[in-house]
Amino acid sequence: MLLALIVVPLAAAVLTLLLGKDVRLVRGAALGAAVAELGIAGAVWQQYAASGERIAFVVGGSDSATFLRWAADGLCIPLIALTAVLGVMAVLASWQVERPASHMALLLGLEAAVMGVFLAADLLLFYAAWEAVLIPMFFLIGGWGHENRRAAALKFFIYTFAGSALMLVGIVLLIVWGGAGTVMTGETGGLVTGSEQLVFWLLAAGFLVKIPVVPLHTWLPDAHVEAPTAGSIMLAGVLLKMGAYGLARLCVPYAPSAFADAAPILAALGVVGIVYGAAMALGQSDLKRLVAYSSVSHMGFVILGIASGTELGWQGALLAMVSHGLVAALLFFLVGALYERAHTREIAAFGGVGVSLPTWASVFVFASLASLGLPGLSGFPGEFAAIVSAFDRFGGVVAVAGIGIVLAGAYALRAVRGVVHGEPPADAGSGGEEVDERPSRAAWADLSVRELAVVVPLAALIVFLGVWPRAVTDIASVTVAALAAMSGGR
Numbered sequence: 001m002l003l004a005l006i007v008v009p010l011a012a013a014v015l016t017l018l019l020g021k022d023v024r025l026v027r028g029a030a031l032g033a034a035v036a037e038l039g040i041a042g043a044v045w046q047q048y049a050a051s052g053e054r055i056a057f058v059v060g061g062s063d064s065a066t067f068l069r070w071a072a073d074g075l076c077i078p079l080i081a082l083t084a085v086l087g088v089m090a091v092l093a094s095w096q097v098e099r100p101a102s103h104m105a106l107l108l109g110l111e112a113a114v115m116g117v118f119l120a121a122d123l124l125l126f127y128a129a130w131e132a133v134l135i136p137m138f139f140l141i142g143g144w145g146h147e148n149r150r151a152a153a154l155k156f157f158i159y160t161f162a163g164s165a166l167m168l169v170g171i172v173l174l175i176v177w178g179g180a181g182t183v184m185t186g187e188t189g190g191l192v193t194g195s196e197q198l199v200f201w202l203l204a205a206g207f208l209v210k211i212p213v214v215p216l217h218t219w220l221p222d223a224h225v226e227a228p229t230a231g232s233i234m235l236a237g238v239l240l241k242m243g244a245y246g247l248a249r250l251c252v253p254y255a256p257s258a259f260a261d262a263a264p265i266l267a268a269l270g271v272v273g274i275v276y277g278a279a280m281a282l283g284q285s286d287l288k289r290l291v292a293y294s295s296v297s298h299m300g301f302v303i304l305g306i307a308s309g310t311e312l313g314w315q316g317a318l319l320a321m322v323s324h325g326l327v328a329a330l331l332f333f334l335v336g337a338l339y340e341r342a343h344t345r346e347i348a349a350f351g352g353v354g355v356s357l358p359t360w361a362s363v364f365v366f367a368s369l370a371s372l373g374l375p376g377l378s379g380f381p382g383e384f385a386a387i388v389s390a391f392d393r394f395g396g397v398v399a400v401a402g403i404g405i406v407l408a409g410a411y412a413l414r415a416v417r418g419v420v421h422g423e424p425p426a427d428a429g430s431g432g433e434e435v436d437e438r439p440s441r442a443a444w445a446d447l448s449v450r451e452l453a454v455v456v457p458l459a460a461l462i463v464f465l466g467v468w469p470r471a472v473t474d475i476a477s478v479t480v481a482a483l484a485a486m487s488g489g490r
Contacts, residue, residue, distance in 0.1 A: 001047070002070045004040050005080065005115045009033055009087070013108040016101050023100055027091075030104035034088040037111065041084035048077055049475055071121035074479035075248060078318060078472050079118050079241055082325045085461070086237040087111045089454045090230040093333055096340075097228065103144055107230055110136035114238050118245065123171050126250075130167070130206075133239065134160055137231065145226040152219075152226035159209055159219040167206030167246075170199050174254055200258035203250050210243030211299050213269045214276045221280075224292035229336030232288070236295050236328035241321045244302050248314070252487050259309075260488045266307035267394045273300030274404035282411040287338070287345045290415055291331045294371060297404055298324045298383075304401065305386030308393050309487035314480040315473050316385025322472055323370075323378035323465060330367045330458040334360065337451055338419075341444045347415065351422040359446045361420045363455050368412040370462050373405070378465035 012033030019025045072080065090107055097103045113136065116129030134157060142153035177195050209216045220240075224232050252259050277297030284290040298320065305317030337360065338353070339345050354361035373379040391398040424441065447455065465471060473480075 001040060001044055002072055002119055005037065005044070005084075005119065006070075006112050008037055008040065009108040009112040009115070013105040013112070016104045016108065020101055026101045026104055027095060030091045030094075030100075030108060031088070033108060034084075034091045034111070038084040038088055041081045044072060045077055045081055045475065048072060048074070069121040069125065070119045072119060074476035075318070075483070076118040076245065077475055078322050079238075079245060080115065082241070082322050083111060083114050083118070083238050085457070086233055086325060086329050089329060089333065089458065090233045092450055092454050093233060093336065094228070094230040095450055097144060097230075099143075103140070103228075103230075106136040106140050106143075107234070110140070110234055114234075114242070117242055123175060123250075127164075127168055127171055130164055130242070130246075133242070134164075137235065137239065140231040141223060141227045144228040144231070147226070148222070149226040152222040155219045156223040159212075159216070163206040163209030163216075165206075166202050170202030170206075171250075173199050173202065174250075196255045197258045197261070200251055200255035200262065203255070204247065204262070207243040207246040207251070208269070210246070211240055211303065212243070212296070213299075213303065214272050214296065217273075217277075217296050220296060221289050221292040224295075224332070225286060225289050229333060232332040232336070233329045236292075236332060237325040240295060240299055241325060244299070244306060244317060244321055247306055248317075248483055252483055256486045256488070263307045263309055263487075264394065264397075266303055267390055267397060270300045270303030270307060270390070271397060271401045271404075273297060273303060274401045275300075275407070278404040278407035278411060282407055282414065284411075285347055287347055287415060287419065288332070288335045289345075290347075290411060291328065291335060294331075294408070294411065295324065295328055297408060298328070298371075298379075300401070300404070301383040301386045304390040304398065305382070308386070308389035309484060310389045310393070311480055311484040312385050313389030314483050314487075315476065316382045316387075316389060318476055318480070319382025319465070319469055319472055320379070320386055321382075323382050323462070326458055326462050326465070327367060327370045327379060330363070330455060330462070331371065333451075333454055333458075334364050334367060337447065341439065343439060347418040349425060350419040352420075352424045354420040356424075356441050356444050357446050359452075363447070363459065365416055365420060366459060367462075368416050370466075372408055372412050376463070376466045378462045378469075380466060381469040 012029055015029050016026045019029060091104065094100070094103055094107060110133065113129055113132035117126065117133065120126035120129050138153050138157050141156060142150050145152060173195065177199070212220055223235060227235060274297050277293050277295070277300060281290045281293035281297065284293060302317045302320045302324075305313040305320060307313070335345065338357075341357075342349065370377040370379050373383050387398065387401060
């Protein structure tokens with residue numbers, strides 16, 4: 001069943017290419033595969049939840065040296081489910097793209113590679129899947145992005161490839177010095193103290209670029225702004241989570257002492273990311289770039305939870321990852337839908353959208369409140385748990401993150417005020433970059449049935465996890481407890 005999570009999207013990717021120019025069949029094949037992937041992910045979740053001992057499922061040989069070993073546990077299963085949900089939404093968001101066969105094939109290939117990262121139970125297999133993620137995302141940005149797409153795609157590739165090259169060196173040293181083979185159990189022959197520090201930072205380099213932490217974040221806003229809507233959904237919703245997942249999956253089991261030593265540094269990076277990302281978001285005039293910088297801020301809470309090393313912190317980090325994936329996907333989809341109608345993302349070009357597009361505006365206000373971490377919505381329990389757990393360990397340093405929380409309210413309310421409320425500018429409806437090229441507001445249509453099929457499930461999940469976070473914490477409890485024990489938490 002685990003292998004099906006990789007095989008199904010890969011097979012569908014090949015099928016979409018074979019279908020060629022038959023747009024209806026291409027769309028149907030892609031959507032059918034994405035829905036099937038969601039069903040398989042749900043079955044894996046249910047099977048794991050029903051297993052009393054919560055033992056990881058392994059496909060392949062039982063020998064740790066055996067290649068092509070796949071496994072799932074409480075840490076990766078919520079992320080697998082998130083990937084499957086967003087895979088469906090990304091396909092629906094790509095319904096009107098040019099060259100749909102190639103676009104859908106890349107999107108499905110990306111989903112398969114991400115599943116490979118989360119399911120890999122072998123170090124070399126993990127690295128292979130990690131690298132495979134770069135290829136479809138590079139071509140999605142470069143082939144279907146906006147004006148500066150090629151530069152953004154190249155920047156994305158250079159940053160992430162450089163980080164993964166350092167990670168490869170760490171993996172090789174781990175295998176050579178520690179005799180490591182498997183990812184899920186952290187099996188190792190033991191590393192001497194000096195080598196453990198070196199291996200930890202080599203591995204962490206690749207993961208911190210992907211998250212990303214400040215100052216390794218500069219590729220992210222450019223990639224988001226230039227990427228097509230589906231690319232932004234998968235990038236913010238899933239790819240950023242790979243970095244935090246890697247820290248948990250590799251750095252903690254293989255280098256626990258080095259992780260404990262690095263915890264204050266990680267906490268400081270988390271605080272810097274929270275404040276800096278929020279401050280930069282507040283200063284943006286481009287609505288999509290604002291959402292992109294908010295991702296830098298939100299992932300700072302994930303780093304704080306991980307750095308705490310406590311069970312509460314790990315649970316908070318996982319909840320924050322899942323929540324951010326849903327909220328960011330919803331926001332990027334809404335911005336993409338607005339851009340399709342207005343041909344601009346400049347906040348100053350809007351005003352009064354609540355009158356023109358009441359349904360879109362209502363969902364945008366909801367998503368903005370979710371991004372703020374409003375109690376009752378998914379962002380609150382995870383980020384609150386991360387802050388509490390980190391404050392208990394690091395004290396006053398973490399209190400600085402409160403500045404970022406205040407700034408988050410400022411940039412979210414600024415976006416809502418500038419876009420939804422007020423009066424449209426005098427030239428609204430008559431220009432984009434060029435005033436006479438912007439479609440008239442009279443021609444704007446509110447969210448379609450297809451678009452509602454994206455926003456309604458995402459909104460429902462955001463409410464559900466805000467009210468019942470135990471849906472994630474219960475499934476992750478055994479794995480999280482083990483991570484806390486290894487990282488010196490409680």
